[in-house]
Each structure stands twice: as C-alpha cells, then as structure tokens.
Amino acid sequence: MTTSGRFSASPEPTLAHALVERVLTKLGLRERPALDLAELNALYAAVSANVPFDNVQKRIWFASSQTTPLPGGNPNEFFNNWLQHGTGGTCWPINGAMYALAHALGFNARRIVGSVIVEGYPRGANHGSVVVSLDGINYLVDAWMASFKVLPLMSGKPSSTGHGIHDIRAVPMESGFEIISYPGFNREQPLPLRPEPEYDPVDHAFFLARYDRTKTVGFFNDAIFVCRHFPESILTMGRKSKFHLAADGTLTKTEPTEVECKTSLVEEFGLSEEIVEKLPLNVPGGVAPPGL
Numbered sequence: 001m002t003t004s005g006r007f008s009a010s011p012e013p014t015l016a017h018a019l020v021e022r023v024l025t026k027l028g029l030r031e032r033p034a035l036d037l038a039e040l041n042a043l044y045a046a047v048s049a050n051v052p053f054d055n056v057q058k059r060i061w062f063a064s065s066q067t068t069p070l071p072g073g074n075p076n077e078f079f080n081n082w083l084q085h086g087t088g089g090t091c092w093p094i095n096g097a098m099y100a101l102a103h104a105l106g107f108n109a110r111r112i113v114g115s116v117i118v119e120g121y122p123r124g125a126n127h128g129s130v131v132v133s134l135d136g137i138n139y140l141v142d143a144w145m146a147s148f149k150v151l152p153l154m155s156g157k158p159s160s161t162g163h164g165i166h167d168i169r170a171v172p173m174e175s176g177f178e179i180i181s182y183p184g185f186n187r188e189q190p191l192p193l194r195p196e197p198e199y200d201p202v203d204h205a206f207f208l209a210r211y212d213r214t215k216t217v218g219f220f221n222d223a224i225f226v227c228r229h230f231p232e233s234i235l236t237m238g239r240k241s242k243f244h245l246a247a248d249g250t251l252t253k254t255e256p257t258e259v260e261c262k263t264s265l266v267e268e269f270g271l272s273e274e275i276v277e278k279l280p281l282n283v284p285g286g287v288a289p290p291g292l
Helices: 005-009 017-027 037-050 056-062 075-085 091-104 204-213 258-267 273-278
Strands: 108-116 127-134 137-140 151-153 169-173 176-180 193-195 225-230 233-238 241-246 251-254
Touching: 017 037, 017 075, 017 091, 037 091, 037 127, 037 225, 056 273, 075 091, 091 108, 091 127, 091 204, 108 204, 127 193, 127 204, 151 169, 151 176, 233 258, 258 273
Parallel strands: none
Antiparallel strands: 108 127, 108 193, 127 137, 137 151, 169 176, 176 193, 225 233, 233 241, 241 251
C-alpha cells in the first residue's frame, strides 16, 4: 500500500550491517538472534528496556527552522540518534525502527496500523505498529507498548503477555482484536489499540505520511514526554510531572524543578547532556496526553 504525494516515492530504507551490529551491542545482545520465538522475545525485551518512547527530537525540531522532515522517520537516523543521545521517538518512528531492525535480522516482519482509542485524539489510522509472523502465528512487537514479551494474535482467542506492570492483552473482536495496555503514569484508564485490517500491511511511505500529519495534530508537539520501561519499573516525564511505577503497581508522582528534570533525563532516562540542553521549554497551555 502506498500513499499519494511526495511520500509515495520514498524508498524502503535498509539498515547497514555495521549499524545493526552497533545497535545489538548497545541493546546488550552479543550475537544476532536466531529466527525463533525465544530469540524474538529476547530482542523485543532488549528494545523494551533500552529504547524510550519520547518526543525529545520532535520537540527540538519544532524549535528549529522546520525545513527538514520530522526526525527519526528514517530508521537509520532514528538508531544513530539513539546511539548518540539515547533518544527514541513517538509511535511512527519508533515502530518504523522496530520493523527495520527485525526485518534486517531476518524476521518475517510487517508494519501495521490501527487506532489508539483516547479522548481528544482523532481516530482512524493514528498508530503505527509491527507484527512478526513465526510458524504461522502473528505476534505484536510494538516498541511503544514495551511489554518485554511479544503478544500472540490468534483469531478468536484472547491472549496476554502476563508480564506484571508491562502486561498487555488481546481481546478478540469481530474485526480482529482490541489490544489493551496501560500507560505508566495512569493505571486507571487503559489505552485500547484496534488494529485496522485495511492497513495490514503498509509500507515505509505510509508511515512517513502519517508521521508528517502529526505536525498539526497529536499530544507530542507542545510539551516534553519521555517514557522508559525497566524490568521492574516504568519512569515517565511529562510536562512538569515525573511518575515512577514500581513492580508492585505503586505509582508515585513528583514535581521536579527544571534542574532536577534535566538531571533525571540524563541520569535516569539515559539521554545525553547535549540533547537535554537543546530541549525547548514547554508551550504554555500546550496539548499533552490526558492525565499529565
């Protein structure tokens, strides 16, 4: 599937072998994974623990001349930014990179698109994700959800990753599935994702076009948002608040000062001092995810 306009001519990006090896090394994987479920889970767990969901590069882009494409849409750029600065991206770039890495390693991966159902956000192809097929079973490999374990999607059957605070589950629907996850800063309100069969699969150009659309719509343009999943906790920095979700489900909210915020972004979230210093101030009264 392609899109109209300048994006339709976008070639499928490939990751150089040397870049893949550098990424695997930083992920803590000593060798390329075998093409089986155990190794796919190992790869996904490493991405879940090391690549944040954030809008850092995007916020910096908005404070620039805005003459270049949105940052990280090309997986090569995404991973080079991550290697140098520890930054990730929002759903389109982070899952575009997840797809590119899985594909480069030989997995039967494909990009899919669906709708995250959240108040105040337009529905309809608003979230890019990734599926890997192994032995006839589709597995959701979504770097935004960072569930540490891939989620099997078997027609008519519910499933769960069963991973504590990182657990996500699939609920069968007439049109496919509803994927249920909870943000690290709000354990009361789920964020359902409904994959849309008409967008399975899509290509790189489609991801780019949808990412470009977020210049004018979305929760991640006006205020800082960084979420980092660790095996035993989830840390979130949003607007002026910091959230720590412990393994037992205890959620703690603090209001760090600007200096404390910068220190935390470097020491706890793993961003480079250089990139943190480039972050612009939040837009007063700007849009942010509900609950922040």
